[in-house]
Amino acid sequence: MSRVSLKPLTKEQQIWRWKILINTYTAYIGYYLTRKIFTICKTTIAKDMGWELGDTAYIWASFLVAYALGQFLNSYLGRKWGPRIILLVGLGVSIVCNTLFGLMNSFPLFIAFMFINGLAQASGWPGCIGGISRWLRGSERGSVMGIWTTNHIVGNIIYKSLGGLLLGTWGWRWAFFGMSFITLFVWALVLIWQKDKPEDVGLEPIVDENEDYGKAIEASQSDHIPFSEYVKVALNPLIFIMGIAYFSVKFLRYALDSWLPSFLNINGLSPDMASYYSMIFDITGVVGTIFAGYILDRWFKGNWAGVCLFCGLGTIVGYLAVIYAGTNPYTVALCFGIVGFMLYGPDSLLTGAAAIAVAGKANGVAVTGIVNGIGSVGPVIQELVIGNIMKTSEPDIGIARSNILALTMSIVLTLSCAFLTWYLIKVHKKKDSN
Structure with missing residues (x-):
């Protein structure tokens, strides 16, 4: 370095x-x-x-x-x-x-x-x-x-x-x-x-433009690039897999933003209490975001895909807990706290630290937009799909089916992160051998 x-x-x-x-x-x-x-x-x-x-x-x-x-x-x-x-x-x-x-x-x-x-x-x-x-x-x-x-x-x-x-x-x-x-x-x-950048105010650079801390895609680090260079980054398969992972994250997060208070209300809480208890998901999410950033530097040494894989597995555990928790609204709310703690880590990393690292700092804005663009389809689809499930099912059955769907999406998230982890390990082994 x-x-x-x-x-x-x-x-x-x-x-x-x-x-x-x-x-x-x-x-x-x-x-x-x-x-x-x-x-x-x-x-x-x-x-x-x-x-x-x-x-x-x-x-x-x-x-x-x-x-x-x-x-x-x-x-x-x-x-x-x-x-x-x-x-x-x-x-x-x-x-x-x-x-x-x-x-x-x-x-x-x-x-x-x-x-x-x-x-x-x-x-x-x-x-x-x-x-x-x-x-x-x-x-x-x-x-x-x-x-x-x-x-x-x-x-x-x-x-x-x-x-x-x-x-x-x-x-x-x-x-x-x-x-x-x-x-x-x-x-x-x-x-x-x-x-x-620091040079814009007459300062020395803070980062090394050639630093490969988590970098997996070779791309131009110039301040301004032609459209052809942008397309080269956009069409990289690794970026697409990051987008699929983020699609899963936003599908799950927006589903809970939109439906969790209603689910808790159906399970027996008053509307105001359902709103309050649904905040457990967000509160644990704040802690999970900070925790994911901490372990990225301290335990995983910059391996953002490994952190996302760890959190994906935790999200699966959280949804299994939700499914087997029954209909007790207080227990269900606490189980969704596990989901929030685990889900917000990949949410922050995939369009944050990972987006900056994967193709170099100069391309952080491009990678973030592409990954977020793919991910932003998730909120639209979840609203339509879960809305249709709740419309065509009895409330309890609709909730159960929605949770199974969410568990499936958490598995998609985890598999995507497993591939990203494998790919990054492969890239870094190749760099080390050279």
Whole structure:
């Protein structure tokens, strides 16, 4: 490993790295504020507009489709223009869209601008991952990102609490205005602080561009690449398998976000208690995210696929516990805590530390977008499949079938991670022999 990787950071490098970490952390919180505020306002919007509540599903579906497509678009644009540009453009467009939502009365306009918002929102995670990729060394990436990737959970808490307060006090229009106003300050912070690499502020590089800490794909590390180089990365089979693994993760995570409170309610908890107990999944997920980052550096020595395999096996154990726990809602909620602890590790790694490592730091934004794009199909499919299961089955039978489906997806996750682990071992053995 070169001297760049081993040289202690200067005070200026440390200060700027803290700026970047804080800036990207708050930036993704801003993305959440302008992404999900619609989900808590849609009932009130439908009532005020005289729509059926089910009609709002078309508005949100337009967002989900655009978000999935936008991952691929932004992964290329981020690799071509750099993370800072796509963060400024994406977050700026999202602020404008949310402000317009607060002024709208037209169903077609909601659908059209929600699609635009989805494309803009898709710049968030690739841009933030790309934004920190050249500020973190491989040996510390897991521990730091284990904490850093809690940003989406914090964003969830803020938009639900503050957005709910604005909704209840001044109505849904001001909920949109308020989230846009707050995010405008976040956008200004990105404008002032965000730099793609230390050299942009006259500092020495923090990372070694030739470092192969977890690297498995040979790709250009230039600041800007032609479309042909992007396609070379996008079509690599390893990236596709990472996408399948992340598809499984997002299928499971969004299924529990959407259905767990209802399942606990069916099993006997009141609606409010079901909501509270479903948070066990998220709370253990925070701990699991930090734990996965810690063991990535300390125990697995950067082998992100090995950590994901370990967590995948744990997810299977968690779902087996759920299935055999019976219908006691308290026991079931605790068993889902095991699932949350194990599932959030791969969730953070596959589009975090792994995305930065697998094709080199310069390609982190591209890999993140591609993997997240494949994974983003999962939430759409799970909603349709589980919704159909619950619609065509008795409640208890529907829950049982949904859990078996989730167990199957956790097996798909584990098999994908097993292949990734084998492949990385093979690549590193080949490098060692050379």
